[in-house]
Each structure stands twice: as C-alpha cells, then as structure tokens.
Amino acid sequence: MKKLTQTAVAALIATLGTSAVTSANAEDIKVGLLLPYSGVYAALGNEIEAGFRLGLETFGGETTDTFEIVTEDTEVKPPVALGKAKKLVLQDEVDVLVGIVSSGVLGAVRDFVDGAKVPLIVANAGNDEATGASCSAYITRLSFSNGQVNRPMGTHLYEQGVRKVFTMAPDYAAGRQMIGAFAESFTAAGGEIVGQDWTPFQKTQDFGPYMANAKASGADAVYVFYAGGEAISFVKQYDSFGLKADLPLYGAGFLTSPLYVNAQGPAAIGVIAALHYVPTIENDANKVFVEAFSAANGRSPSEFAVHGYDAARALVLASAGGANDGEALAAALSKTSFDGPRGATSIDPATNNIVQPIYVYETVANENGEGLTQKILATLPATPDAANGCTLGG
Numbered sequence: 001m002k003k004l005t006q007t008a009v010a011a012l013i014a015t016l017g018t019s020a021v022t023s024a025n026a027e028d029i030k031v032g033l034l035l036p037y038s039g040v041y042a043a044l045g046n047e048i049e050a051g052f053r054l055g056l057e058t059f060g061g062e063t064t065d066t067f068e069i070v071t072e073d074t075e076v077k078p079p080v081a082l083g084k085a086k087k088l089v090l091q092d093e094v095d096v097l098v099g100i101v102s103s104g105v106l107g108a109v110r111d112f113v114d115g116a117k118v119p120l121i122v123a124n125a126g127n128d129e130a131t132g133a134s135c136s137a138y139i140t141r142l143s144f145s146n147g148q149v150n151r152p153m154g155t156h157l158y159e160q161g162v163r164k165v166f167t168m169a170p171d172y173a174a175g176r177q178m179i180g181a182f183a184e185s186f187t188a189a190g191g192e193i194v195g196q197d198w199t200p201f202q203k204t205q206d207f208g209p210y211m212a213n214a215k216a217s218g219a220d221a222v223y224v225f226y227a228g229g230e231a232i233s234f235v236k237q238y239d240s241f242g243l244k245a246d247l248p249l250y251g252a253g254f255l256t257s258p259l260y261v262n263a264q265g266p267a268a269i270g271v272i273a274a275l276h277y278v279p280t281i282e283n284d285a286n287k288v289f290v291e292a293f294s295a296a297n298g299r300s301p302s303e304f305a306v307h308g309y310d311a312a313r314a315l316v317l318a319s320a321g322g323a324n325d326g327e328a329l330a331a332a333l334s335k336t337s338f339d340g341p342r343g344a345t346s347i348d349p350a351t352n353n354i355v356q357p358i359y360v361y362e363t364v365a366n367e368n369g370e371g372l373t374q375k376i377l378a379t380l381p382a383t384p385d386a387a388n389g390c391t392l393g394g
C-alpha cells in the first residue's frame with residue numbers, strides 16, 4: 001500500500017535531498033489476485049497466476065516498487081466473487097485487483113470496482129459490457145473481449161465456403177456474447193444459423209442430446225464456445241459421437257487451448273478456432289516468453305498465461321511511470337502499449353479494451369509425433385471494438 005502522501009514526499013525532499021527520496025519513493029504495491037481456484041475454470045485461474053508471477057519476475061526490475069500478492073478464489077460464482085472483491089479492497093486494502101475469468105463474475109463486480117475507485121486489470125473475462133455500455137475508468141482489459149475473438153470468425157468461415165452453421169455454448173454471458181458476435185458477422189456475410197443450443201453452465205456432463213440436434217439440423221459445420229473442463233468433455237464427446245468427419249468443428253479458440261489440448265488428445269486434431277494468442281506465434285517477445293514459461297512449467301504457455309504475464313507487464317509500466325494511487329494507476333493502465341508475445345498490444349483509451357491481432361489456428365499433431373500443436377492458418381488484423389455506449393473517449 002502506498003504510504004507517503006505528496007506532502008510527506010515534499011517534506012522529505014526538503015530535509016534529505018533527492019537521493020533519499022528516490023528510495024523513499026519505492027513503494028509496496030498490494031495486488032489482489034481474484035481468480036477461480038475451484039470449479040470448471042480452476043486450471044485457468046492457476047495458469048493466469050503462473051503467467052502473472054512470471055511477468056513480475058521478468059519485468060519487475062523496471063520499477064523501484066515491489067509487489068505483494070494476496071489471492072482469493074471466486075469459485076466461478078458471481079456472488080462469492082463479489083464478496084471476495086470487497087474483502088480484498090476493504091479488508092486487505094489492495095491497491096489494484098487483477099484477474100476474473102468468468103464474464104458473469106465480471107458483471108457482478110463491475111459496480112463495486114467502479115464505486116470503490118480501485119483499478120481492475122481484467123486478465124481473462126471477455127464480457128463486452130465491461131468495455132462497452134458498462135465501461136469504467138477503473139477497468140482495463142489486458143485479455144480480449146468476447147466480440148473481438150468471435151466476430152472475425154463469422155466472416156472468415158463464410159469466405160472458406162461454410163454456409164450453414166449450428167452453434168452451441170454454455171448458457172451465460174460469455175456464451176451468449178461469443179455466439180452472438182459470430183452469428184452477427186456470419187449472417188451479415190450471407191451465411192445461415194440453422195440451429196442453436198445453450199447448455200446449462202457448469203452442469204452439463206453429457207453433450208450427446210445437443211450433438212444429436214446439430215446432426216439433425218442440416219448444418220455443414222458446428223461453431224461453439226467452451227472452455228476449461230467443459231471444453232475437454234465437449235471435444236472428446238464430439239469425436240466419440242462420430243460427428244467430426246461429417247460436421248467440421250469450429251469455435252472460439254479456448255475450445256482447444258494449449259492448456260488442456262493434450263488432455264483432449266487426438267479428438268482435438270483438425271478443430272479450427274480463433275484466438276488472440278497461441279504459443280506458435282513467431283516474434284521475439286513470444287520466444288522469450290515461451291522459453292521462460294516452459295523452463296518454469298515444463299510445457300508451453302496458453303492464452304491464459306499470457307493474460308497474466310501481460311497484466312503484470314502493464315502494471316510494472318504504470319508503476320515505473322510514477323503511478324502511485326488508484327486514480328493514477330487506472331489512468332496509466334489505459335495508456336498501455338508494448339510489443340508482446342501476441343504482437344503489437346495496446347489499450348484503446350476510448351473503451352479501455354485491448355487492441356490485438358486475432359489468429360485462426362488448427363490443432364495438429366506435433367511433427368515429432370508427440371502431443372499436439374497450433375498451426376496458424378491466418379492472422380486477422382487488430383481492430384478496436386466499437387465503443388458500444390462507452391463514453392471514456394469523450
């Protein structure tokens with residue numbers, strides 16, 4: 001927590017001289033990591049934390065400030081997460097919140113964060129509203145928005161010759177927004193959505209009945225959003241149901257994330273999806289990141305790891321620039337810009353949402369025959385999301 005007021009700093013300058021002030025300015029920034037450590041997104045929470053800690057290790061030397069981390073488990077439950085956010089801010093007195101995986105959880109904590117004027121770096125949840133109609137000067141997103149990842153896929157699939165699609169997703173904000181963005185651009189291009197199913201979130205074990213609907217629909221392809229434990233089950237069941245050969249499977253790229261693609265095994269081969277990060281992106285910053293993450297964890301990083309890593313980098317940049325309270329940190333975060341593992345990465349000050357390229361990738365077998373990897377098929381240009389009612393840009 002920042003302890004020195006401007007007046008105290010001025011007094012120190014007067015009595016001790018500038019060199020003493022340099023070390024007096026080194027602050028301890030308390031970070032509240034608000035992530036799921038249980039529930040269907042538990043693995044995602046752990047991965048974001050691993051990326052965040054690696055980011056602090058890698059970039060922390062660029063600031064004289066130090067970072068203290070307090071963690072809380074959202075359990076992927078909006079009311080629980082809101083209670084934990086209040087505890088981190090009011091009891092632990094954190095300077096900044098980092099995390100949130102579920103769009104539902106982000107929707108639940110938005111008003112509290114905005115009212116408490118505590119900066120929140122969103123390190124996953126894609127909820128479009130948080131950088132749209134419900135945007136806040138205190139919320140900056142270093143991950144992706146649900147529309148941003150899925151909108152380009154509607155146009156891309158139509159251009160690839162797909163005409164009739166059946167969609168499926170868990171029935172909560174992320175599922176509705178991701179499929180909504182895909183369907184809007186796909187139908188605008190001339191395609192047809194021939195059927196849709198919304199599976200009960202965190203409750204669906206057997207996707208068979210929904211897959212039967214897809215098979216009977218007359219679609220030429222299926223487009224879905226699933227992540228975490230649900231993605232592992234869905235991809236395996238899609239393959240064992242025998243659908244993959246007749247109905248190619250497409251989706252938001254969390255479906256076959258490098259985090260759990262090896263748990264899906266050969267069932268994931270041939271799935272084509274879109275994402276803002278895969279470990280096979282070729283640039284210098286990604287080479288450094290993949291090497292460091294692999295050395296620490298014995299496997300390649302996923303999109304969830306890069307969210308944590310880039311969130312740490314943005315926080316370090318803000319702190320190195322002298323931001324030392326909630327207001328200043330929030331203002332500095334919205335000016336973030338760097339060349340990172342995903343390519344050119346910046347924050348759009350009109351919405352506080354990230355601007356980044358989108359990669360269409362296919363899951364393929366590794367050349368050495370061991371495990372699976374991501375073959376990039378297309379790089380779609382970075383375009384900022386529309387403000388959608390957000391007035392941060394004036």
Ligand code: BEZ
Binds near residue numbers: 101124125126174
């Ligand atoms: C979401 O709820 O926004 C979300 C969860 C997991 C992966 C991607 C998005």
